[in-house]
Amino acid sequence: MSLPLFIYDLETLLAGGTPELPESGEVRLSGPEGRHAVSVKRIAQGERILLSDGYGSLATVLVTGTSGKDALSGQVEEITRTQISPTVTVFQALPKAERSELAVDLLTQGGADEIVAFEAERCVAKWVGSKRDKGLTKWRQAAIAAAKQSRRATVPQVTGPMNTAQVAAALTTFDLALILHEEAADPIRAALSTADVGKAARIAVIIGPEGGLSAQEVAVLQEAGATAIKLGPEVLRTATAGLAALAVIGSATARW
Template sequence: MRVPRIYLDAALAEGATLPLSAERLNYLKNVLRLRDGQAVRVFDGQNLEADATLNLGKREASLVIGRVVMHSVESPLQIHLLQAMGKGEKMDWVIQKAVELGVTRITPVATERSIVDLKGERADKRHARFSDIAIGACEQSGRNVLPRIDPIVSLNDALAQTDATLKWVLHPNRGHAAKPFVARPENVAILIGPEGGLSGHEIEVAIASGFMPLTLGPRVLRTETAPIVALSVLQMQWGDFSFECAD
């Protein structure tokens, strides 16, 4: 049986007893159906993980921390995804899969053709949801480092906040196929538009900010498909993806 993994926003120290929040208690007790004394693996979001034992009471619970180790499964390539807001649950799906694929940072971007326009409290709630989805994806995928999830920002702000060795904007009509680089870049940023694509003006603004147009092939990909493909290509080219064939 696979040992469940959970994120704890707490300092991990061998022998420590850490209380669980009501939300974490509900997840372990009612969703995973764990019992008193069962094993749980915890991580702190900063590359430390530990084995722990569940101490389950009637209304409260805690974890007794065992051996703490540093264990990294992070990619050698830092990837910053600038993703235009999509409608419905598309952005949730992108956040989840991008985290599984090893993205370092995600910036949700409001663009001219973004169907979703969130501001104020609604934007804050959506950002909190994105952060929760990222935590869940780390728990599932075995990552011990939480990627950075930025608040929803305008395109201009997103471009101004981006600093990377290579910067690309996906454009199926104007882009050029990526050519292999001799050396692995330290970090890469990639900008992906919404359902209707980035406007011509937005493409020009991105290019003026140092982004190069890039195409991933002759077919037009959906806004929720493009980041998955792009991240996979980047990890295959410069990250930690590899093919291993069984004998």
């Protein structure tokens, strides 16, 4: 069984920053992650754990002692770094509240490298005012929890929200952009087979809301270089469509 994984400096990661994981020597894990390790997982002296900075660095740590119920200390034995190619950014339309965190959880399990909250025209949910920060925090927490469960060295960056025009402008930095659209003629495998996926370093996947993207939104995104595709004859929910798309992309590239 793989070693239990914990996030080093969780507060910094939740704030969108990059934790500075020590490459050698002594390391200390405290706060919520330390409490989870000591009080929930019952990690004790002599055991080994994994510490992640959320950006691809993963340290194997020998636990040398615990302090109270919420902290442990250890010695870094080895550190590895994960480099992923191609990277996949998912522009996820805001689902309804009960499916919002599920979408992020599934995208993280599927291997998304960045998740951008997308305020499409037909989104019922809106991140207005204080809801923006609350929404980002909840999505980041969901991404971190799913990454730990999946033993991922990287936690997807969670940013946004963006509107359709902002998403279209962002597409200029990608080598391949796909719009999941139920009215598209070509299936995703056809689009991937005709595109030079092997040379794509950055891939974007755009997922609309339950009501779908409007014709105008699709036109704007296509003008920016995106290709409209469908996953198959069935129409998946916005919270689950991303995972299906990531599985196909993963099998068509060197990711899997």
